[in-house]
Amino acid sequence: MFKRLILEESATLFTLVAFITASSIFLSIGWRALRMKRPQLDRFENLPFATETPSARHDSEA
Amino acid sequence: MSDRKIILEFNDKVVRQFMLASLIWGAVGMLVGVLIAAQLNFWQLNFGTPWLTWSRLRPLHTNAVIFALVGNMMFAGVYYSTQRLVKARLASDFLSSLHFWGWQTIILAAACTLPFGLTRGKEYAELIWPINIAVALIWVVFAVNFFWTLARRREPSLYVAIWFYISTIITIAILYIVNHLSIPTSIAHSYPVFGGVQDALVQWWYGHNAVAFFLTTPILGIMYYFVPKAAGRPVYSYRLSVIHFWSLVFLYIWAGPHHLLNTALPSWLQTLGTTFSLMLWAPSWGGMLNGLLTLRGAWHKLRTDPVLKFFAAAVTFYGMATFEGPLLSIKSVSALAHYTDWIIGHVHAGALGWNGFMAAGMIYWLLPRLWNKPLHSTSLANVHFWLGTVGILLYVAAMWVSGITQGLMLNATTESGTVLAYPNFLDTLNTIRPLMLMRVIGGGLYLVGWLIMAYNVWQTVRGAVPVNGTIEVFEDAPAHDEPKSFGFVTAFINPPVLFTVFGVTCACAWMFGGDFISIAGLVGTIICAILAYAHHESRGKKWGDWYDRLLGNTLPFSVLTFLAIVAGGLIQIIPTVVAHNASSNEDRQQIPYTPLELAGRDLYVRDGCYLCHSQMIRTLVPDVLRYGDYSRLGESIYDHPYQWGSKRNGPDLARVGGKYPNVWHLRHMEDPRSISTGSNMPSFAWLLANTLDTSTLARKISVQRTLGVPYPNWTPEQIMTRVDTQAKAIAADLKTAGAYVAPEKEVIALIAYLQQMGRAEMTPPALTTAVK
Numbered sequence: 001m002f003k004r005l006i007l008e009e010s011a012t013l014f015t016l017v018a019f020i021t022a023s024s025i026f027l028s029i030g031w032r033a034l035r036m037k038r039p040q041l042d043r044f045e046n047l048p049f050a051t052e053t054p055s056a057r058h059d060s061e062a
Numbered sequence: 063m064s065d066r067k068i069i070l071e072f073n074d075k076v077v078r079q080f081m082l083a084s085l086i087w088g089a090v091g092m093l094v095g096v097l098i099a100a101q102l103n104f105w106q107l108n109f110g111t112p113w114l115t116w117s118r119l120r121p122l123h124t125n126a127v128i129f130a131l132v133g134n135m136m137f138a139g140v141y142y143s144t145q146r147l148v149k150a151r152l153a154s155d156f157l158s159s160l161h162f163w164g165w166q167t168i169i170l171a172a173a174c175t176l177p178f179g180l181t182r183g184k185e186y187a188e189l190i191w192p193i194n195i196a197v198a199l200i201w202v203v204f205a206v207n208f209f210w211t212l213a214r215r216r217e218p219s220l221y222v223a224i225w226f227y228i229s230t231i232i233t234i235a236i237l238y239i240v241n242h243l244s245i246p247t248s249i250a251h252s253y254p255v256f257g258g259v260q261d262a263l264v265q266w267w268y269g270h271n272a273v274a275f276f277l278t279t280p281i282l283g284i285m286y287y288f289v290p291k292a293a294g295r296p297v298y299s300y301r302l303s304v305i306h307f308w309s310l311v312f313l314y315i316w317a318g319p320h321h322l323l324n325t326a327l328p329s330w331l332q333t334l335g336t337t338f339s340l341m342l343w344a345p346s347w348g349g350m351l352n353g354l355l356t357l358r359g360a361w362h363k364l365r366t367d368p369v370l371k372f373f374a375a376a377v378t379f380y381g382m383a384t385f386e387g388p389l390l391s392i393k394s395v396s397a398l399a400h401y402t403d404w405i406i407g408h409v410h411a412g413a414l415g416w417n418g419f420m421a422a423g424m425i426y427w428l429l430p431r432l433w434n435k436p437l438h439s440t441s442l443a444n445v446h447f448w449l450g451t452v453g454i455l456l457y458v459a460a461m462w463v464s465g466i467t468q469g470l471m472l473n474a475t476t477e478s479g480t481v482l483a484y485p486n487f488l489d490t491l492n493t494i495r496p497l498m499l500m501r502v503i504g505g506g507l508y509l510v511g512w513l514i515m516a517y518n519v520w521q522t523v524r525g526a527v528p529v530n531g532t533i534e535v536f537e538d539a540p541a542h543d544e545p546k547s548f549g550f551v552t553a554f555i556n557p558p559v560l561f562t563v564f565g566v567t568c569a570c571a572w573m574f575g576g577d578f579i580s581i582a583g584l585v586g587t588i589i590c591a592i593l594a595y596a597h598h599e600s601r602g603k604k605w606g607d608w609y610d611r612l613l614g615n616t617l618p619f620s621v622l623t624f625l626a627i628v629a630g631g632l633i634q635i636i637p638t639v640v641a642h643n644a645s646s647n648e649d650r651q652q653i654p655y656t657p658l659e660l661a662g663r664d665l666y667v668r669d670g671c672y673l674c675h676s677q678m679i680r681t682l683v684p685d686v687l688r689y690g691d692y693s694r695l696g697e698s699i700y701d702h703p704y705q706w707g708s709k710r711n712g713p714d715l716a717r718v719g720g721k722y723p724n725v726w727h728l729r730h731m732e733d734p735r736s737i738s739t740g741s742n743m744p745s746f747a748w749l750l751a752n753t754l755d756t757s758t759l760a761r762k763i764s765v766q767r768t769l770g771v772p773y774p775n776w777t778p779e780q781i782m783t784r785v786d787t788q789a790k791a792i793a794a795d796l797k798t799a800g801a802y803v804a805p806e807k808e809v810i811a812l813i814a815y816l817q818q819m820g821r822a823e824m825t826p827p828a829l830t831t832a833v834k
Contacts, residue, residue: 018337030305032606047147047219
């Protein structure tokens with residue numbers, strides 16, 4: 001089995017399978033992401049602002 | 063349910079501790095980096111001491127930057143953002159404290175062992191086994207503290223940054239444990255359980271994904287939290303961040319073999335590594351654009367706000383490095399760039415530009431908030447930014463030019479490709495010396511910038527009172543409705559998971575099975591795809607509900623992330639492990655080392671020779687013309703650890719055995735320039751003075767036998783007799799050549815090792831074809 005994978009032309013199959021697999025992931029997740037509803041997105045993307053942090057005080061006192 | 067509100071105080075003490083530790087260790091790591099860069103130009107800068115020698119300090123530099131600078135910065139960012147994103151104080155102050163002090167002890171232990179040659183001989187995995195166990199334990203402490211905090215959270219939804227943190231914790235644990243599996247021979251020495259091509263593959267599965275899941279995913283999580291906070295606006299596209307996360311986590315784990323292109327690694331694995339590396343372009347650039355576009359409407363702030371300057375530059379460097387990475391994974395580009403400074407430039411664009419600048423941006427943002435005092439000097443922060451930027455650009459540009467120049471020279475041929483244009487390796491080395499000097503200047507500028515930040519931090523913190531963040535929360539009620547929780551059955555026995563498992567199983571049967579199983583696998587894969595599509599069309603809502611609930615349930619989310627990562631690793635490693643035996647070694651098989659040669663090999667590893675000299679002649683004409691016949695899979699089958707190397711500051715040594723007389727090696731170790739004019743190799747004169755330690759040799763050979771190396775069952779006396787006989791023969795040969803060295807000196811063992819390199823026995827073709 002191993003030698004066949006090293007030597008045979010069928011090794012090129014791996015690129016095709018890799019592409020199909022990765023494309024499936026991209027498409028599936030992309031589809032899910034696109035179907036996320038606006039209120040849900042708003043809620044998620046504002047999570048970093050749900051907790052107050054002190055205002056930016058990196059300006060010099062001077 | 064109580065409506066009573068309470069004030070929750072975050073544990074920001076540990077954030078401050080990690081932040082300051084990152085600052086201090088970062089300065090140490092960079093200082094060592096500048097020193098070793100200078101040593102490449104001025105070999106005398108080791109001052110004749112072993113522990114200041116380039117090959118001993120280089121692991122210290124890489125470990126300090128990766129695990130000390132980025133590690134500490136990562137923990138600070140993760141702890142700060144997680145507490146606020148989930149509205150919960152860190153679960154345990156004790157675990158937080160144990161995490162911090164445990165990690166610093168590990169770093170200190172690394173700094174105290176690596177310069178003394180206590181190493182496993184694998185890049186970024188050099189630490190000796192007792193420290194490795196400590197790393198694993200402290201990582202578990204981190205994981206428990208993190209997941210426990212998630213379990214106590216008051217915010218039901220998990221922001222995308224938390225997903226990145228989860229993937230980091232899980233993946234690093236797997237990678238670290240697998241790549242550090244070793245059998246100890248003493249308190250400070252061990253042999254990895256993997257050998258030869260197996261070890262190479264596991265090493266770069268780890269090495270590449272250490273970059274991916276230690277230097278990238280946690281920092282992306284930090285980017286998704288801190289960039290919106292600094293810009294004062296939400297992430298540009300949350301949808302894109304979702305795609306970014308899943309595709310990155312899925313694709314990264316497969317790309318490791320691109321570090322071994324054109325080597326003896328089976329070609330299907332090389333192809334797999336290249337393909338997945340190229341596909342990484344998409345999610346990486348998606349993430350980079352998402353980060354940059356988050357600054358929309360805030361670009362004007364870049365003029366005055368050093369935090370945003372650092373973040374914008376860091377994300378740009380992320381984009382640059384992740385463009386370059388896949389580019390270097392193309393076989394023909396790798397043929398030019400691999401083993402040269404181009405790779406060093408690529409790595410530093412990521413480490414200095416992406417990691418270093420994200421760290422700086424985060425520190426400048428956190429500093430006024432954690433001490434409730436304005437930054438001492440914005441001007442100094444701006445000076446830091448420009449010094450750092452110019453430093454990186456000088457460094458990276460110099461390394462690009464150096465790498466391409468040396469790669470072209472090493473690969474150049476004349477006479478219709480039959481003769482090397484630059485047969486002397488030193489010609490190529492001396493051509494790039496000015497560029498190596500420019501690298502020192504670039505690195506020096508970056509270090510000065512970092513020290514300015516340290517001064518700025520010191521001045522800000524001095525006299526200030528540390529403050530912990532607070533939040534008002536309901537005493538025992540979540541802020542929002544809890545998402546529906548999962549039971550085990552609902553989490554894992556559902557259409558998306560089952561179709562995925564069935565599909566992957568069938569695809570594996572198709573790829574790896576024999577004739578009948580392969581056809582059955584193909585049919586199964588097609589049927590699975592059709593059924594999954596049909597089911598999704600008719601019951602699509604179920605799929606959507608499952609996914610939405612997954613995002614709010616930490617345990618199933620973590621388990622499925624774990625499975626996604628493990629699948630990629632297993633598919634690469636299992637075939638190589640299964641095939642790693644004498645019948646798969648092409649036409650050559652390594653002869654096990656004699657006891658003296660094995661002792662010499664351990665010295666080779668101790669002194670870090672593999673960091674400058676590869677032992678892998680690639681399947682490329684210039685490599686074969688320069689170093690001899692290309693390396694075969696079977697020629698390193700008994701090497702624990704493998705020593706293929708990743709950089710050629712000096713020539714390849716795979717077939718150096720027998721090329722020169724013993725006295726040549728002796729003189730070369732004593733004073734490299736007496737043999738090779740213009741060499742930048744340091745003197746290893748201590749090898750002539752030190753006496754070889756053979757006290758653990760019997761134990762070492764016993765461990766090698768356990769690992770499958772076919773040594774006879776020698777007694778310790780028989781081993782010592784063989785050592786004495788071979789050492790005396792070499793010493794006598796040296797004496798004949800006019801050099802006197804006592805047989806018990808270390809250099810004798812090293813010469814024995816060097817002289818056997820490339821020695822292998824031919825195996826009959828019948829043996830190699832029998833496995834078809």
